[in-house]
Amino acid sequence: MTDLPGKAIHDFHFTDRRKKLFVHDQFGPKVEMPVSYYFRNFKKxxxxxxxxxxxCLGKVLDIGAAAGSHALELKRRDFDVTALEISPLTCEVMEDRGVPNVICEDFFVFEGQKFDTLLLLMNGIGISSTLKGFSDFLxxxxxxxxxxxxxxxxxxDIAYMYEDxxxxxxxxxxxxxxxxxxxRELTEWFRWLYLDSDxxxxxxxxSGFRGEIIFEDENDQYLAVLTKIS
Structure with a gap:
């Protein structure tokens, strides 16, 4: 699939071009995803x-690290952090920004290391695509x-999207x-998963994990921590 988010992030970092990145879905008009959002600092x-x-605890794997904003904050806090990203273009950006231990690989084939925290933000768990995919992810x-x-x-929980x-x-x-x-380019359609907490x-x-919701906001978003059941 054409790596348009990677192109957008790469252009934003290495050039003065400020073309817009949009997300299409089945619910209505396309929505702009501001590319600058990938470059925010902790305060923002x-x-x-x-x-x-x-x-986060211990050795951290930032999965789907994009431009590396979360990995850079973890580095600032002296964590041993590895940034995993499937996009070669965004990996170039992370390396230029000083993100340590950048690995360009698909999560589902990555192996050879052990971590204390696996971190996926900006609904990164969506890479699971389906409920079965979430089981496979775990x-x-x-x-x-x-x-x-x-x-x-x-x-x-995106149940509210089905009002109409x-x-x-x-x-x-x-x-x-x-x-x-x-x-003016479009990727092919692909599936992305949004999970209600239940x-x-x-x-x-x-799958052998205990799930705990540690934060919820006003937009039906939640933050979960999963630990293995002993």
């Missing part, structure tokens, strides 16, 4: 993300965690078709 992060960073995560390790991620359209009957309502637009907790339990 929403409270949910600040709480997530405050709860199985993979288990291979990367130290015995007392944790997974920290945010997601949200019928709920799907063939799949879970949080499995959304989406695509990016940048510089469904998330249930699947986590079935």
């Amino acid at each position: 992060m929403p409270e949910l993300e600040r709480v997530a960073i405050d709860n 199985k993979k995560a288990d291979t990367l965690l130290n015995p007392e390790g944790q997974i920290i991620f945010d997601s949200c 359209v019928p709920m799907p009957v063939s799949h879970y309502y949080g499995e959304i078709k989406t695509r990016y637009e940048f510089d 469904t998330m907790t249930r699947i986590a339990g079935e």
